[in-house]
Amino acid sequence: MSLRILITNDDGVDAPGIAIMAEIASAISDDVWIVAPDGNQSGAGHRFSFGRELALVEHGPRRFSVTGGSPADCVVAGMTHVLGDRPADLVLSGVNAGQNLGDIVNCSGTAAGAREGVLQGAIGIAMSQSMDYEVTRDPEWSNARRYGAEVVSALVAAHAGDDVFYNVNFPFCHGDDVTGLVAVPHQRFSRSPIRHYASDNPGKFFMAIPETPKPLDPKADFEVLRRGNAITVTPFALQQTHQGALARLGNMALKAR
Known part of the structure; x- marks a missing residue:
């Protein structure tokens, strides 16, 4: 039996990257479904649209959008409703236009799609x-298209029931210059890279990432992708409890009054 695959993204159901992801999935399975936001949800993180009615729109066979929905909303709708009694074995989120690295993963809707996939019982891969934003704002998809199915197959084969989702980034380089698939930790920045960014319109501003905080770990995702031309993969744990802090806090006690 083929893997049942659910695809989502945070760029919208009509974004070019989700068509690339459908190609990747179709090279692995003939049981591929898409449930994605109706528009751009970049930076939505793991938001759920509680208390607000959503609409599921069918665009064709096995292809749906959720009006106003986040990637997490879409995965839940897909896993618990669209796919009926047989939810997906694998949730693929993306392919995102632009890298998701370091602490930026915490606010990534692409990452949240894969994370929610794991929470719903599937293997999750973002x-x-x-892209090099100083060169172009239009992504070059050739590396995702060329290597995507092989990367997914390798991660599914290596998965051992770990409580993780996988975050994959394809480098911005010629396909022949890709140096391999490398497992790396994510870059923990010295501070949040997200900043207030003034608009040209008086009284208005943007949320933006004007620069990357330094220093950068040469062995972490950011530098291995950028300088090493490697496809990077980072396993992110869903159990986020810090065991050292938990042990220290276990010694706390209230003073008797």
Whole structure:
């Protein structure tokens, strides 16, 4: 029996990257479904639209959008409703237009799609095609298209029931210059990279990432992707409890009054 695959993203159901992801999934399975936001949900993180009615729109065979929905909303709708009694074995989120690296993963809707997939009982893989924003704002999808199915197959084969989702980034380089698939930790920045960014319109501003905080770990995702031309993969744990802090806090006690 083929893997049942659910695809989502945070760029919208009509984004070019989700068509690339459908190609990747179709090279692995003939049981591929898409449930994605109706528009751009970049930076939505793991938001759920509680208390607000959503609409599921069918665009064709096995292809749906959720009006106003986040990637997490879409995965829940897909896993618990659209796919009926047989939810997906694998949730693929992306391919995102632009890299998802370091602490930025915490606010990534692409990452949240894969994370919610794991929470719903599937293997979850988020995939992003990196860009050099000083060169172009239009992603070059050739590395995602060329290597995507092989990367997914390798991660599914290596998965051992770990309580993780996988975050994959394809480098911005010629396909022949890709140096391999490398498992790396994510870059923990010295501070949040997200900043208030003034608009040209008086009284208005943007949320933006004007620069990357330094220093950068040469062995972490950011530098291995950018300088090493490797496809990077980072397993993110869903159990987020810090065991050292938990042990220290276990010694706390209230003073008797």
